[in-house]
Amino acid sequence: MGGWAIAVHGGAGVDPNLPKERQEEGMRLLGRCLDVGISALRSNIPAIDVVELVVRELETDPLFNSGRGSVLTENGTVEMEASIMDGPKRRCGAVSGLTTVKNPISLARLVMDKSPHSYLAFSGAEEFAEKQGVALVDNEYFITENNVAMLKLAKEVNSIVFDYRIPAPGTVGCVVVDKEGRCAAATSTGGLMNKMRGRIGDSPLFGCGTYACELCGVSCTGEGEAINRSTLAREVAAVMEYKGLNLHEAVDFVIRNRLDEGKAGLIAVSKKGEVVSGFNTTGMFRGCATEDGFMEVGIW
Amino acid sequence: MGWAIALHGGAGVPLSMPPENRLPREAGLRHCLDVGIAALKSHMHALDVVELVVRELENFPHFNAGKGSVLNTLGTVEMEASIMDGKTKKCGAVSGLTTVVNPISLARLVMDKTPHIYLAFHGAEAFAREQGVETADPTHFITPENIERLQQAKEANRVQIDYTQPMPREAKKNAAIANGDSQTGTVGCVAVDSEGNLASATSTGGLVNKMVGRIGDSPIIGAGTYANHLCAVSATGRGEAILRGTVARDVAALMEFKGLSLKEAAAYPVDQAPPGTVGLVAVSSTGEVTMPFNTPGMFRACATEDGYSEISIWDSPIKVSN
Numbered sequence: 001m002g003g004w005a006i007a008v009h010g011g012a013g014v015d016p017n018l019p020k021e022r023q024e025e026g027m028r029l030l031g032r033c034l035d036v037g038i039s040a041l042r043s044n045i046p047a048i049d050v051v052e053l054v055v056r057e058l059e060t061d062p063l064f065n066s067g068r069g070s071v072l073t074e075n076g077t078v079e080m081e082a083s084i085m086d087g088p089k090r091r092c093g094a095v096s097g098l099t100t101v102k103n104p105i106s107l108a109r110l111v112m113d114k115s116p117h118s119y120l121a122f123s124g125a126e127e128f129a130e131k132q133g134v135a136l137v138d139n140e141y142f143i144t145e146n147n148v149a150m151l152k153l154a155k156e157v158n159s160i161v162f163d164y165r166i167p168a169p170g171t172v173g174c175v176v177v178d179k180e181g182r183c184a185a186a187t188s189t190g191g192l193m194n195k196m197r198g199r200i201g202d203s204p205l206f207g208c209g210t211y212a213c214e215l216c217g218v219s220c221t222g223e224g225e226a227i228n229r230s231t232l233a234r235e236v237a238a239v240m241e242y243k244g245l246n247l248h249e250a251v252d253f254v255i256r257n258r259l260d261e262g263k264a265g266l267i268a269v270s271k272k273g274e275v276v277s278g279f280n281t282t283g284m285f286r287g288c289a290t291e292d293g294f295m296e297v298g299i300w
Numbered sequence: 301m302g303w304a305i306a307l308h309g310g311a312g313v314p315l316s317m318p319p320e321n322r323l324p325r326e327a328g329l330r331h332c333l334d335v336g337i338a339a340l341k342s343h344m345h346a347l348d349v350v351e352l353v354v355r356e357l358e359n360f361p362h363f364n365a366g367k368g369s370v371l372n373t374l375g376t377v378e379m380e381a382s383i384m385d386g387k388t389k390k391c392g393a394v395s396g397l398t399t400v401v402n403p404i405s406l407a408r409l410v411m412d413k414t415p416h417i418y419l420a421f422h423g424a425e426a427f428a429r430e431q432g433v434e435t436a437d438p439t440h441f442i443t444p445e446n447i448e449r450l451q452q453a454k455e456a457n458r459v460q461i462d463y464t465q466p467m468p469r470e471a472k473k474n475a476a477i478a479n480g481d482s483q484t485g486t487v488g489c490v491a492v493d494s495e496g497n498l499a500s501a502t503s504t505g506g507l508v509n510k511m512v513g514r515i516g517d518s519p520i521i522g523a524g525t526y527a528n529h530l531c532a533v534s535a536t537g538r539g540e541a542i543l544r545g546t547v548a549r550d551v552a553a554l555m556e557f558k559g560l561s562l563k564e565a566a567a568y569p570v571d572q573a574p575p576g577t578v579g580l581v582a583v584s585s586t587g588e589v590t591m592p593f594n595t596p597g598m599f600r601a602c603a604t605e606d607g608y609s610e611i612s613i614w615d616s617p618i619k620v621s622n
Contacts, residue, residue, distance in 0.1 A: 198423015
């Protein structure tokens with residue numbers, strides 16, 4: 001009971017035939033990001049700053065589907081979105097439709113802290129980014145060879161990809177509870193491979209892909225449409241709040257009962273220092289650590 | 301049991317309103333309620349009913365949706381909407397529309413005709429063209445009242461929540477607009493049909509003087525709109541408060557997880573939100589209706605199969621019939 005805890009994810013729904021080196025690469029990256037988060041927590045950095053810091057690391061590395069390495073729209077471009085939520089007052093910030101912002105999660109943070117709004121998108125968000133002086137790059141920066149090849153494949157089978165048969169990298173997220181018991185959550189993504197332009201998924205929507213309140217912090221990944229219909233992240237908190245379930249029971253309940261035919265996963269922390277992950281997909285890249293020294297990274 | 305319908309034309313109405321502002325809006329509520337009642341009586345599905353009623357509300361220039369949408373900081377219109385089917389939990393949403401005459405219908409098409417739930421800005425406009433929905437020049441949506449509101453907001457250098465606070469000094473300014481004219485926020489409709497199907501729809505132009513690209517609660521499932529097998533909810537007010545409070549979802553969650561009645565469940569998130577920020581309309585699968593708000597007033601109307609109907613702005617109904 002008590003103490004800090006952190007969890008990270010790199011996407012639910014993993015190809016069981018994913019080459020071992022790719023699996024290890026992913027786990028190494030998650031391990032590295034956990035270390036970044038752990039150092040920050042040990043130096044008493046608040047939860048809201050830790051989740052941003054860790055997600056920036058995940059965005060910057062091209063391995064997962066966020067920031068650099070984001071999957072591509074049907075036009076072969078990148079449109080990124082992200083959201084961040086601070087448990088104590090449920091302050092929140094989100095962005096969608098970013099094409100030049102190097103770290104979407106940091107822009108979401110700025111929307112929360114420096115604008116009168118909670119959610120900015122497309123050209124309005126890009127303008128805000130410029131005014132805030134955040135790092136901007138050409139859209140090409142985000143595009144990787146792997147994703148170009150995957151888009152081609154997706155177009156050939158004419159599908160929008162959430163299906164490990166055409167393996168696509170996953171959304172990233174981080175949830176943290178700090179020593180003071182404050183929870184925070186952050187999620188960032190390029191969305192669905194071959195998505196329609198302008199498509200918004202679950203990652204930027206508070207209550208769907210991301211949620212944090214006094215009790216817990218949650219970040220989801222998987223089929224955006226399923227996560228939205230089930231308001232998945234809020235659901236975890238709602239059953240804790242209204243049904244009195246603990247974090248484990250809440251995550252279990254939600255994954256078991258709320259997804260119907262949908263496939264998704266999530267990571268969650270509680271203000272008591274607990275950390276849980278749950279998923280009904282084949283695998284989810286994830287890692288977690290707690291103050292008492294426990295640390296784990298896994299996929300299956 | 302039986303069918304029920306409730307609709308709103310925005311929370312955040314000042315305490316007094318001159319007749320020239322109040323009467324057209326009352327008439328609008330009455331007209332839209334009648335449309336909804338007729339549809340339910342002819343056994344139209346709840347999802348079609350809420351879309352139909354919200355289309356009417358969007359076309360009505362005195363409410364902040366479709367034509368009559370408030371203006372962003374550039375003086376243009378950016379509209380958003382969402383719709384949800386309680387039985388299947390299918391949903392559709394749109395944001396950043398500038399030429400689509402009926403945003404709620406485009407949201408419905410996103411739900412029915414794409415593998416996605418939410419399309420925005422240029423992608424949504426492109427989809428609208430593909431689907432051949434009715435579009436108009438962006439100027440079609442702009443009304444003189446809204447140009448005036450934007451100017452006031454810029455003068456006061458603030459982003460206006462959806463209503464003017466009644467303030468003596470503003471009453472002396474341009475009386476026709478500032479004095480008691482509501483910055484009406486958002487329209488919405490919830491319904492349960494005689495088969496017990498529930499549905500919710502919400503549509504808006506957002507906040508006066510909002511930043512370009514600002515998205516509020518109306519297109520966000522769980523915040524401004526929600527429907528499941530227990531109830532259907534459409535919220536209105538300060539978007540940022542409704543988002544963080546996941547208002548529409550919470551009403552249903554309280555019914556489901558705490559066994560609260562519709563009325564109790566709906567009152568809770570409204571009471572929890574900062575005063576003057578939230579209102580909602582909700583119906584239950586058993587044909588109950590509730591319309592709580594923590595603002596001075598909310599444009600609203602409702603009717604149930606047993607013959608009850610009501611049109612109200614402030615606390616006491618303007619017109620009730622049994």
